[in-house]
Amino acid sequence: MICSECSKENLLKVELCSYCQAKIQLRETRILSDLTSQEIVEIIESDLRGAYPPQGMSLAKSDGPDAIWRVTGVLDKYFNNVTCVNWDPEETSIRVKKLIEEFNTYGVDYTWWISPTSSLVDLPKLLEKHGMFYQEDFPGMAVDLLNLKYEYAQVTDLKGFKIFRVDNKVQLNDFVNAYIIATNSNPKMQSGLVSLFTKSGYKKNNDWSLYSATLNGKTVSTTALFTGAGVAGIYLVSTIPSARRRNIATKIVVHALKQARDHGYTIGTLQASEEGLGLYLKLGFRKYCSFPLYTKYHIS
Numbered sequence: 001m002i003c004s005e006c007s008k009e010n011l012l013k014v015e016l017c018s019y020c021q022a023k024i025q026l027r028e029t030r031i032l033s034d035l036t037s038q039e040i041v042e043i044i045e046s047d048l049r050g051a052y053p054p055q056g057m058s059l060a061k062s063d064g065p066d067a068i069w070r071v072t073g074v075l076d077k078y079f080n081n082v083t084c085v086n087w088d089p090e091e092t093s094i095r096v097k098k099l100i101e102e103f104n105t106y107g108v109d110y111t112w113w114i115s116p117t118s119s120l121v122d123l124p125k126l127l128e129k130h131g132m133f134y135q136e137d138f139p140g141m142a143v144d145l146l147n148l149k150y151e152y153a154q155v156t157d158l159k160g161f162k163i164f165r166v167d168n169k170v171q172l173n174d175f176v177n178a179y180i181i182a183t184n185s186n187p188k189m190q191s192g193l194v195s196l197f198t199k200s201g202y203k204k205n206n207d208w209s210l211y212s213a214t215l216n217g218k219t220v221s222t223t224a225l226f227t228g229a230g231v232a233g234i235y236l237v238s239t240i241p242s243a244r245r246r247n248i249a250t251k252i253v254v255h256a257l258k259q260a261r262d263h264g265y266t267i268g269t270l271q272a273s274e275e276g277l278g279l280y281l282k283l284g285f286r287k288y289c290s291f292p293l294y295t296k297y298h299i300s
Contacts (some may be wrong), residue, residue, distance in 0.1 A: 004081040026224040032267055041289045044112065044269045045084070045115050046127055047233040048291070049130075050177045051226040052113075053079040054208060056199030057247035059106055069099070074192035075296055076185055077109035085113055091121070097125040100296070109297045116140060116289035124292065128299075132294040138271040140289040145261040149204050149284045153254035158246060160216035165209055166202055169194075175212050178219040182238035209259065210236075213252045221248045225256045234270040252280055 032040065049068050055061075061070040082105070105111050112127055124134070129262045145163040166175050176193045176299050179185070202208045207228030213221035220243035224236040234256065236293055257268050271279050 005256060010299060026277050030138060030266055031146075032142060037288055040142050041116050041140065043229075043231055043267065044142055044271075044288060045117065047229040047269045048113065048140075049083045050207075050229040051233050051235060052081060052083055054196050054200035056088050056196055056201065060102065067095075067099070071103060071106050071108065071110070072192070072196055073106065073205065074109060074196055075189040076193070077111045077297070079189075079193065079196065080106070080108045080110035082110075082112040082168045084113075085118070085120065085123075086122065089120060090140070092120050092122060093126055096123070097130060098134070100127075101131045103296070104298075107298050109295070111135070111139075111296075112294040114292040114294070115292060124294070125219075127294045132296045135293045136274065137290040137292050138273065139277060139287040141272055141278075141285040141289055142231075142281065142286040142288050143268045144255075145257055145266050147284055148254065148257055148261070148268070149282065150254055150258070151249075152194060152282045153251045154247065157213065158248075161248075163213045163252055165259075167212055169198070171212060172197060172202065172210070174219040174268045175210055175222050178212070178240055179236055179238050180221070182240045191204055209256065211252055213239075213248055215243060221252050223249075223252045223256050225260055227260060230265075231267040232257055233267045233271050234268060237276060249276070250283070253279070254283065 008217075024085070052153075053070050053072050053074070057072055058070045059073045062068060067082070068084040069211060071080045074080065074183065082099065085092075085095070114123060128134070163173075166172050172194055173190070176190055176197075179193075180190060184236055191298045197208065197210065200206070201210055204211045207226055208226070209225040211223050211225065212219045221239040222236055223234060226233040226235060234253060237249055237253060260268065268285070270280065272285075
């Protein structure tokens, strides 16, 4: 186990670091091959519900038991969303209507993730009835971190290349700016996303770890690691256009997953975009489910 305080590896399973005596959080080791497909799907779902959007701030929210959603006010659809509903089928129509009406009052774009285990068969039609449209299916994927295929993360002929964990406000601003450029997002979301991660926490012992890759001092790629649900969840993977096709995204994702593995995590999860699917398959990720995503844009 790696100590989060002194960063030294304890070769034995201990409660206190052998070097600095800091308390080490012991985790139940779960091996992917020992789990059923249904159990893996539930793990992937749980990670998304805990991670998205980051929970540091909200204009309105519900953390359950029958619905998980949050409006952060950040000017981007992925940071205002519904990640789970577990309603009585007879109540679904009216509850969808009321929840969409509430989201509409905040004047932001938002999304609705449909859980793979959802039993609400009429949910897609109800979302479309109230103005949301289908965007795409995001594959829910998982990997055994002890068998991650690191060899595909080689980067050659890149002078001045560096990967590091974001640790201060300047680095956080650069991280968010690069993410906005890479994803062609609204530049006006800069301050909101910086505030969201500042309040959610991205330092040691927080559930979020943000990683930047730089070329000659310029941030060119990003990824975020969420460990709050007991696995290594990968989010916010992006590379600016001028730095693409150099294997940088693969390198930074593998770096984040290796950091998680070294701190005792054994399973990695993510929801893959169409563009990133090939990357993750090469690393050993396997698709276990799909998350249909519905979107609604605010019209001024």
